[in-house]
Amino acid sequence: MKKPALDEKVERVALMRKQLVRVLDDDGSAVGEWVPDLSADAKIAGLRDMMTVRSFDARMLRAHRQGKISFYMQALGEEAIACAQQRALRPGDMHFPTYRQQGLLIAAGYPIVQMMNQILSNEQDPLKGRQLPVLYSAKSHGFFSISGNLATQYPQAVGWAMASAMRGDTAIASAWIGEGASAENDFHAALVMASTYQAPVILNIVNNHWAISTPEDFARGASATFADRGYGFSIPAIRVDGNDYLAAYAASQWAAERARSNLGPTLIEWITLRRGAHSTSDDPSVYRPEHESEQFPLADPVERLRQHLVALGEWDDDRHRDLQHEIDTEIESAFAEADSHGSVKSGVVPSPATMFDDVYAELPRHLREQRDQVGE
Amino acid sequence: MTAMTMVEAIRDAHMIAMERDDRVVVFGEDVGFFGGVFRCTQGLQERFGDHRCFDAPINESAIVGAAIGMAAYGLRPCVEMQFADYMYPAYDQIVSEAARLRHRSAGDFSAPIVVRMPSGGGIFGGQTHSQSPEALFTHVAGLTTVVVSNPYDAKGLLIAAIEDEDPVVFLEPKRVYNGPFDGHHDRPVVPWSKHPLGEVPDGYYAIPLGEARVHRTGSDLTVLTYGTLVHVAETAANERDIDAEIIDLRTLVPLDVDTIVESVVKTGRCLVLHEATVTSGFGAELSATVQERCFYHLEAPIVRVAGWDTPYPHALEWSYFPGPERVGRAMQEVLAA
Numbered sequence A: 001m002k003k004p005a006l007d008e009k010v011e012r013v014a015l016m017r018k019q020l021v022r023v024l025d026d027d028g029s030a031v032g033e034w035v036p037d038l039s040a041d042a043k044i045a046g047l048r049d050m051m052t053v054r055s056f057d058a059r060m061l062r063a064h065r066q067g068k069i070s071f072y073m074q075a076l077g078e079e080a081i082a083c084a085q086q087r088a089l090r091p092g093d094m095h096f097p098t099y100r101q102q103g104l105l106i107a108a109g110y111p112i113v114q115m116m117n118q119i120l121s122n123e124q125d126p127l128k129g130r131q132l133p134v135l136y137s138a139k140s141h142g143f144f145s146i147s148g149n150l151a152t153q154y155p156q157a158v159g160w161a162m163a164s165a166m167r168g169d170t171a172i173a174s175a176w177i178g179e180g181a182s183a184e185n186d187f188h189a190a191l192v193m194a195s196t197y198q199a200p201v202i203l204n205i206v207n208n209h210w211a212i213s214t215p216e217d218f219a220r221g222a223s224a225t226f227a228d229r230g231y232g233f234s235i236p237a238i239r240v241d242g243n244d245y246l247a248a249y250a251a252s253q254w255a256a257e258r259a260r261s262n263l264g265p266t267l268i269e270w271i272t273l274r275r276g277a278h279s280t281s282d283d284p285s286v287y288r289p290e291h292e293s294e295q296f297p298l299a300d301p302v303e304r305l306r307q308h309l310v311a312l313g314e315w316d317d318d319r320h321r322d323l324q325h326e327i328d329t330e331i332e333s334a335f336a337e338a339d340s341h342g343s344v345k346s347g348v349v350p351s352p353a354t355m356f357d358d359v360y361a362e363l364p365r366h367l368r369e370q371r372d373q374v375g376e
Numbered sequence B: 001m002t003a004m005t006m007v008e009a010i011r012d013a014h015m016i017a018m019e020r021d022d023r024v025v026v027f028g029e030d031v032g033f034f035g036g037v038f039r040c041t042q043g044l045q046e047r048f049g050d051h052r053c054f055d056a057p058i059n060e061s062a063i064v065g066a067a068i069g070m071a072a073y074g075l076r077p078c079v080e081m082q083f084a085d086y087m088y089p090a091y092d093q094i095v096s097e098a099a100r101l102r103h104r105s106a107g108d109f110s111a112p113i114v115v116r117m118p119s120g121g122g123i124f125g126g127q128t129h130s131q132s133p134e135a136l137f138t139h140v141a142g143l144t145t146v147v148v149s150n151p152y153d154a155k156g157l158l159i160a161a162i163e164d165e166d167p168v169v170f171l172e173p174k175r176v177y178n179g180p181f182d183g184h185h186d187r188p189v190v191p192w193s194k195h196p197l198g199e200v201p202d203g204y205y206a207i208p209l210g211e212a213r214v215h216r217t218g219s220d221l222t223v224l225t226y227g228t229l230v231h232v233a234e235t236a237a238n239e240r241d242i243d244a245e246i247i248d249l250r251t252l253v254p255l256d257v258d259t260i261v262e263s264v265v266k267t268g269r270c271l272v273l274h275e276a277t278v279t280s281g282f283g284a285e286l287s288a289t290v291q292e293r294c295f296y297h298l299e300a301p302i303v304r305v306a307g308w309d310t311p312y313p314h315a316l317e318w319s320y321f322p323g324p325e326r327v328g329r330a331m332q333e334v335l336a337a
């Protein structure tokens, strides 16, 4: 597939909203104009990021089965997108994620134990037990506080990007949304704002084909693709193989460079599949075709990058096994540490008085009185 | 009679309403094929087809806006917000449109819709799966606001809501979907099958909107409450051997003032309970109403117990939730004054 110049006219990239950017072919070779300039070490780092997300998710699901945490959401099958985009952007940029972009934090080197403390809602939870598990916040790592309300982050990302532009900054914003939530008003509101003000923002739509029990076409309607959404706003929009780490990196980098060069917003529809349940509260067997995962044409992102590295002569089974072992050990010991700080289930949680902090910058009188009553 | 959970009773109400009136249509997120994340609409699509019960895109404002349009055409939509916490995108449609359509068109158009929503905490849902936004609706002229506490009422009230000529906001405290939660989160869940209000008549019945139910008679004090806290109040009264009269308001607007006044005049004492944040909560309306109408019969100040004025916290859920301990202490306070 052709890779357009950064400032290519929007009409000339219009067809890309119907096509699919890929780099890795079925044999694991990197082909075409979108091949990113990445060293073998950078690719191995990408593999490690994705494997860490996967191992992290598996451990958290186990913790849920063990009754240690109240809730969890995994990113199984979608790891490449967030992991690659994090590495393609710069420190100082700001992501406005959904609950399925744990890859952004992991690829940014955010401490795993901190993530687990949040999930356990324990005494060390950076969010003081206030938020549902996985609704992280990490300004230090370019990660905006996640809301439980879908789509609200999308116009906020545009506003952050506009502010950066207004101040002559080079930082950009990246908005994230699931294909299902792109039906919300806020999604469309963000597009009109981004288009009008040509905000330096990446507008990601992760099309994992499911919104809880509802297939993607309910949100897509009669459009052929979600990338079509960009067209009416004259926002360049591309569709990308989200299970292809190299394509994810290249497309993110292209969109980021466009934003940083003052060429405005880019919309990216990522094609992937939610391989697992929506969350630990969900049972997909009721609504999901049985063999969907095996039949999905885009193969597993971890396996594809691994195959590519093997083909390059940079990787082999032993190294893979060692890496897996190293990651699993790291995750296991992080969990042991986090678990030692208590959990929502063991009742070792922040003190009730902390509930009244941060409602306002200063504790007002009525909350001071309520805080005193809680202690009684 | 059949023993039902509140989920089953709500499902049954849908079935009966859809059977009796082919103008009734049901839709919302995950509502059709799947039958709703709490399974309240399970089986409807299979039984009535996907023209009568269907999935909606994730857009609450479109769901309510479309419901209003369908109602204007002549249908009777009953729609679901997946959680009350997610109704905000629909708030404009509910408040500025559904609520006022009859008035602004001088009766030319109306919006006989039902907007159902699971509300309240107690399931470790954190700040976006635990809210009780009833006061955001009771403050709006033109809306009828219902909060149910048990299967029997849920069925009869939902049928009445669907039959009503005006928009009804129907809150379903999710913590009592499967049993009458007594507020002791560390004790085993009691199922509805062990509770008299889990006995639900078969077939059609409607409970008129605007009528409270005396949940438990007593003479020491009147407890005005609704939803989950009806059961918490009962537990607290039993634990402290207090002869409390507990009134389950069921419909908040229009409010059953007669039942309230009759009880407070009898007991001379009043405790107001709800889970929603205390400031400008519906309890303020209740206190004012009692004060205006029963002042000379009151032997003690009215006391409110409600959620603290903070977002609903995840880990500190049970420090936030007004449980039997806080409620019981407040009852004693009202009695001692």
Ligand SMILES: Cc1ncc(C[n+]2csc(CCOP(=O)(O)OP(=O)(O)O)c2C)c(N)n1
Residues within 6 Å of the ligand: A098, A100, A148, A149, A150, A177, A178, A179, A180, A181, A182, A208, A210, A211, A212, A274, A278, B029, B058, B060, B082, B086, B089
């Ligand atoms: C405003 C709002 N409405 C509904 C929900 C409930 N909800 C949470 S996730 C979800 C599905 C979202 O699907 P999608 O956007 O495709 O993201 P995915 O879960 O596939 O990553 C729904 C309906 C919500 N959180 N917020």
Ligand SMILES: [Mg+2]
Residues within 6 Å of the ligand: A178, A179, A180, A206, A207, A208, A209, A210, A211, A212, A274
């Ligand atoms: Mg999705």
